[in-house]
Amino acid sequence: MVGVPLAGAARLGRGALAAGVALAVPPLCLACRRPLVDPRTLCGSCLRDLEIVTPPICDIMGTPLAYDAGPGARSPELRWNHPLYDKARVATVFGPLSQRLVHQLKYHDVPGVAALMARLMAPAMADLVADADLLLPVPLHRRRLLKRRFNQAVLIADALAPLVGLPVVRHAVRRVRHTAHQVGLAREQRADNLHGAFKVVEPHAIAGRAVILVDDVLTSGATADALAVTLRAAGARGVRVAVFTRVVADANREPA
16 A cells, blocks of 8 residues: 655645535635625625725725716715825725624634635726835724734735735734724814824835725725825825725715
């Protein structure tokens, strides 16, 4: 009988163990936890409840528009809320299902959620990637990182990197000021809360580069704006934003 090399035997053993676990514990929907056939995805019901952003969209905000007004169409929200970054692209409209997925990733560390988000984000951000240089996960302050144990933006960026062909730069920017939670704050309060919160600690990684900021949620955009100002001061030639979900007001969907 021909012997099996130890490394091969170990791989076979791990494969058999994984197969046994899969039979004993079937894949679950990442949102509602119903049993599925395919791992790391959503059941049909949850997928239908997820409002995926499709054209027509605002060229700047990346938010859906009520009708197609042609290339370069823009949301009326830009009249009172123009961002300081160049463009944003979003995969889904914020709602109960997208919120549940964000919570599964951020607070419950459910495996596979970041990969699902990345698969949905990659097609939405195709036009941002063409001349971009790197993905930059929105950094957490070290105090919050110690409490949470991981940065969800890094997990998403790591899953995105092979899909869009861009490297992830994790340490070029640091969150140097521990800010209060943004939930419940008005736009002006969010901007004040984030003043001086970020610092570029590796200028050589940013100067002359087109950066795509990666995060899970975009609400008022104050965090992205604060980072855009910081990155431009360090010489970034462009700042774009890619997120899994964004808060969208129905009144803002009529193109300008």
